[in-house]
Amino acid sequence: MKFETPPPHGGRLVYNVVEDRDKAAKMVEGLPCVDIKPTLDPAGTPIRNVYREIMSIAYGFFSPLDRFMTRNEVERVLEERRLLDGWIFPYPIVLDLSDEDLKAAGVKEGDGLCLRLKGRPFAVVERIEEIYRVEDRKTFADRVFGTPERNKEVVRKRFDEKHPGWLIYRQLKPNFVAGRVYVVNPPKFRQPYDRFWYPPQKSREYIRQKGWTIVVAHQTRNVPHRGHEALMKHALFVAGATRPGDAVLVNAIIGAKRPGDYLDEAILEAHEALNKFGYFHPDRHVVTMTLWDMRYGNPLESLLHAVIRQNLGCTHHMFGRDHAAVGDYYDPYATQILWTKGLPSYGLNEPPHETDKGFKILPVNLGEFAYSPKADEITYYGSDLDKPLVGDKPEKFSGSFIRGIIMEGLRPPPIIMRPEVFDVIVKWWKVYGYPFVTDRYLKLKEEQLEVEL
Amino acid sequence: MKFETPPPHGGRLVYNVVEDRDKAAKMVEGLPCVDIKPTLDPAGTPIRNVYREIMSIAYGFFSPLDRFMTRNEVERVLEERRLLDGWIFPYPIVLDLSDEDLKAAGVKEGDGLCLRLKGRPFAVVERIEEIYRVEDRKTFADRVFGTPERNKEVVRKRFDEKHPGWLIYRQLKPNFVAGRVYVVNPPKFRQPYDRFWYPPQKSREYIRQKGWTIVVAHQTRNVPHRGHEALMKHALFVAGATRPGDAVLVNAIIGAKRPGDYLDEAILEAHEALNKFGYFHPDRHVVTMTLWDMRYGNPLESLLHAVIRQNLGCTHHMFGRDHAAVGDYYDPYATQILWTKGLPSYGLNEPPHETDKGFKILPVNLGEFAYSPKADEITYYGSDLDKPLVGDKPEKFSGSFIRGIIMEGLRPPPIIMRPEVFDVIVKWWKVYGYPFVTDRYLKLKEEQLEVEL
Numbered sequence: 001m002k003f004e005t006p007p008p009h010g011g012r013l014v015y016n017v018v019e020d021r022d023k024a025a026k027m028v029e030g031l032p033c034v035d036i037k038p039t040l041d042p043a044g045t046p047i048r049n050v051y052r053e054i055m056s057i058a059y060g061f062f063s064p065l066d067r068f069m070t071r072n073e074v075e076r077v078l079e080e081r082r083l084l085d086g087w088i089f090p091y092p093i094v095l096d097l098s099d100e101d102l103k104a105a106g107v108k109e110g111d112g113l114c115l116r117l118k119g120r121p122f123a124v125v126e127r128i129e130e131i132y133r134v135e136d137r138k139t140f141a142d143r144v145f146g147t148p149e150r151n152k153e154v155v156r157k158r159f160d161e162k163h164p165g166w167l168i169y170r171q172l173k174p175n176f177v178a179g180r181v182y183v184v185n186p187p188k189f190r191q192p193y194d195r196f197w198y199p200p201q202k203s204r205e206y207i208r209q210k211g212w213t214i215v216v217a218h219q220t221r222n223v224p225h226r227g228h229e230a231l232m233k234h235a236l237f238v239a240g241a242t243r244p245g246d247a248v249l250v251n252a253i254i255g256a257k258r259p260g261d262y263l264d265e266a267i268l269e270a271h272e273a274l275n276k277f278g279y280f281h282p283d284r285h286v287v288t289m290t291l292w293d294m295r296y297g298n299p300l301e302s303l304l305h306a307v308i309r310q311n312l313g314c315t316h317h318m319f320g321r322d323h324a325a326v327g328d329y330y331d332p333y334a335t336q337i338l339w340t341k342g343l344p345s346y347g348l349n350e351p352p353h354e355t356d357k358g359f360k361i362l363p364v365n366l367g368e369f370a371y372s373p374k375a376d377e378i379t380y381y382g383s384d385l386d387k388p389l390v391g392d393k394p395e396k397f398s399g400s401f402i403r404g405i406i407m408e409g410l411r412p413p414p415i416i417m418r419p420e421v422f423d424v425i426v427k428w429w430k431v432y433g434y435p436f437v438t439d440r441y442l443k444l445k446e447e448q449l450e451v452e453l
Numbered sequence: 454m455k456f457e458t459p460p461p462h463g464g465r466l467v468y469n470v471v472e473d474r475d476k477a478a479k480m481v482e483g484l485p486c487v488d489i490k491p492t493l494d495p496a497g498t499p500i501r502n503v504y505r506e507i508m509s510i511a512y513g514f515f516s517p518l519d520r521f522m523t524r525n526e527v528e529r530v531l532e533e534r535r536l537l538d539g540w541i542f543p544y545p546i547v548l549d550l551s552d553e554d555l556k557a558a559g560v561k562e563g564d565g566l567c568l569r570l571k572g573r574p575f576a577v578v579e580r581i582e583e584i585y586r587v588e589d590r591k592t593f594a595d596r597v598f599g600t601p602e603r604n605k606e607v608v609r610k611r612f613d614e615k616h617p618g619w620l621i622y623r624q625l626k627p628n629f630v631a632g633r634v635y636v637v638n639p640p641k642f643r644q645p646y647d648r649f650w651y652p653p654q655k656s657r658e659y660i661r662q663k664g665w666t667i668v669v670a671h672q673t674r675n676v677p678h679r680g681h682e683a684l685m686k687h688a689l690f691v692a693g694a695t696r697p698g699d700a701v702l703v704n705a706i707i708g709a710k711r712p713g714d715y716l717d718e719a720i721l722e723a724h725e726a727l728n729k730f731g732y733f734h735p736d737r738h739v740v741t742m743t744l745w746d747m748r749y750g751n752p753l754e755s756l757l758h759a760v761i762r763q764n765l766g767c768t769h770h771m772f773g774r775d776h777a778a779v780g781d782y783y784d785p786y787a788t789q790i791l792w793t794k795g796l797p798s799y800g801l802n803e804p805p806h807e808t809d810k811g812f813k814i815l816p817v818n819l820g821e822f823a824y825s826p827k828a829d830e831i832t833y834y835g836s837d838l839d840k841p842l843v844g845d846k847p848e849k850f851s852g853s854f855i856r857g858i859i860m861e862g863l864r865p866p867p868i869i870m871r872p873e874v875f876d877v878i879v880k881w882w883k884v885y886g887y888p889f890v891t892d893r894y895l896k897l898k899e900e901q902l903e904v905e906l
Contacts, residue, residue: 233832233842234687234690234697236842237687237690237691237833238690238691238693238695238696238697240691241815242792242815242816242818243691243817243838243839244687244819244833244839244842246840275844277827277844278825278843278845279828279844280842280843280844281840281841281843281844283840284840284841284842340695362694362695363695364695365695365696366696366697374730374731374732375731375732376867377830377831379686380697385696386697387734387737388737389686389689389697389733389734389737390731390733390734391728391730391732391733391734391735
């Protein structure tokens with residue numbers, strides 16, 4: 001079996017970034033403007049900023065999607081998880097405005113619209129294709145994620161406001177503005193984000209320069225423990241057919257996350273520590289990021305991950321237990337069910353890499369890795385779908401147990417976490433006063449963002 | 454990519470075993486007989502017993518080969534490494550008789566011939582197809598293995614009597630008797646060999662019962678150290694395309710080996726200890742054997758291994774550094790060169806799994822595993838053909854270093870060898886008075902064989 005770097009999803013990379021200052025100025029000139037405002041939870045904590053979606057569209061992470069969706073496209077996404085042109089895409093991507101903002105802008109279909117970020121022009125909707133209202137965002141949010149009745153294969157529990165992704169959709173403003181969007185003021189990333197910014201063109205060029213072909217994407221919103229490290233190392237071997245794969249591309253999701261998650265800066269630098277301190281060779285491992293406020297949609301999120309990582313140039317994507325999940329809304333192996341059988345209740349009758357206008361990126365479906373006391377190694381303990389490798393009982397890596405150790409100020413033993421990884425946690429803990437995401441961190445993050453304009 | 458248990462090499466499993474006692478008696482009746490005698494080295498030590506080849510032919514390990522080869526077939530094997538019907542096969546398989554034995558038997562082409570083992574009828578050449586002489590067995594042996602002049606891709610040094618495989622061919626008797634061979638007196642295996650005897654039919658049935666599809670063969674003539682164990686574990690992951698493979702099938706080569714090799718009984722029970730004591734789950738690992746006096750032919754031996762393990766029902770075969778090699782006659786990665794590019798100088802212009810009448814079994818090409826002090830784990834250090842996984846310097850597993858520790862009577866540390874594996878070495882050391890193959894062991898082995906008749 002021969003592998004090659006896959007084409008972008010949908011066949012072409014979007015690059016809606018206007019670098020020419022004069023051209024950008026002309027695009028903005030005379031347009032009505034609105035300020036980008038964060039989506040807030042009922043207590044006023046920021047849980048999403050659409051600037052991240054604009055960046056991901058404009059730099060091609062979401063290719064072939066190059067715009068905010070029309071009502072028709074949203075409907076098709078909700079019914080079949082496909083764009084109007086047929087390519088698989090899991091979530092409605094919408095620009096939502098409040099009645100006040102829409103009225104103040106005074107725009108109608110056919111007009112252009114300038115979007116200000118932190119008071120400065122940042123992006124432009126070139127020509128508004130449609131302005132439409134969605135009154136019932138609770139039902140909308142249910143339709144995004146599924147319901148136990150409609151999606152029996154994988155939904156175990158009705159979604160509610162404790163689910164951060166569902167909450168984002170429920171908290172949207174009611175007016176959706178559709179149209180192609182451009183970044184007209186390419187932002188500069190703050191440290192440490194700057195060195196992890198590999199949009200698709202750059203990522204593909206990096207892969208080419210390194211001489212990699214078989215590249216396995218690792219989704220993360222975590223500081224890596226030894227189980228994650230073993231998952232990455234073993235997935236690399238699965239990805240090769242007659243020899244090991246070439247490299248792991250870690251792609252961290254950067255944006256608002258739920259309280260208790262690790263800090264974005266720590267996630268990036270902790271993964272980087274794995275190749276900086278020798279646990280991965282830098283010729284086998286690179287850390288990158290995507291701007292996105294996680295929706296925690298397990299199988300649906302895995303489709304977005306496939307879009308992004310195929311665009312980044314990866315041949316494979318690793319999927320483990322509870323992929324991009326929170327709580328017990330979904331079956332823990334919902335993502336693997338999707339990638340082995342499809343999910344007909346979401347309109348996906350086949351696995352998404354075996355369907356027309358689906359993915360070229362291939363799944364690597366793995367169960368859990370855990371510590372085997374007998375073998376004294378991190379080993380494969382499998383899943384409902386797969387068998388253990390060794391004969392004894394596992395000592396599983398519990399994220400909440402590890403968080404508990406950390407909150408006591410204790411250094412986890414190296415069999416649980418590499419010391420240099422813990423050092424990174426401590427570094428950012430000192431900066432923010434707490435090792436995990438809090439409402440305060442979310443507010444600071446919204447004030448500063450990852451970029452300067 | 455969907456996998457299934459491959460068909461036998463050549464499309465059909467040979468089963469030349471006559472179980473019906475009356476039928477067997479009739480086949481033997483009236484036939485001239487010769488006693489099977491071991492091939493001896495110049496000092497009189499047994500280095501081969503053709504009974505092992507007869508067993509491997511009759512029970513289907515060498516399918517589609519069902520006979521001792523004619524001169525034409527030997528020529529084709531030496532020039533193209535293919536049987537007369539075109540299927541890849543690496544070595545001449547011949548029944549060699551001394552002038553005295555041939556004369557005493559008084560057989561000619563068209564006759565039948567009975568072969569006695571330990572004084573009892575064991576096998577029958579049904580109808581002798583050809584009797585031919587090979588006078589110059591030194592040149593014959595050179596042609597079997599190759600020469601630095603003719604096989605520049607991989608042969609680094611002229612073969613000589615220090616190479617045990619070359620020596621076997623040079624020490625053959627001059628008269629080769631060709632014809633289809635049957636075991637007429639199916640032998641009973643001694644302990645511990647009996648429980649590792651999985652001829653192709655039984656092996657395929659075992660794989661079916663276990664529900665395995667992706668089965669990776671591991672060639673061994675060694676007691677496993679941790680590097681071997683890591684090789685097996687990682688090869689299992691390579692073998693799966695979108696999930697880990699199902700199981701490792703260890704197939705030990707049992708027969709005369711060179712002094713310094715591990716004892717056959719220890720090899721089998723040590724590998725078994727890995728699944729017996731929890732380092733592998735028994736649903737992921739099985740230990741089997743093939744009777745064959747190793748030829749140490751590196752790339753050529755890998756072809757025989759592919760024949761055998763495809764017949765056993767494996768989908769994949771792992772190939773590492775110095776596959777079935779001794780000394781520095783071949784390039785350490787000769788086998789992997791064969792399985793990635795082919796070896797035109799041996800008549801193999803393509804990799805043997807990508808050629809007509811080649812193999813369905815697929816290679817898993819892996820470099821070395823070694824201990825990483827930094828990562829404190831057994832890790833992939835790659836090869837000339839592949840890159841390391843981690844960043845620090847390896848501590849390699851040296852077979853001779855480990856032998857040295859053992860000969861001092863020391864228990865190797867568990868990071869080098871599992872304690873239960875060492876226990877097996879000690880068990881058989883006590884039986885034979887020495888932990889490795891000696892001339893005395895080879896003589897005892899020839900006296901007893903692995904079977905009782």
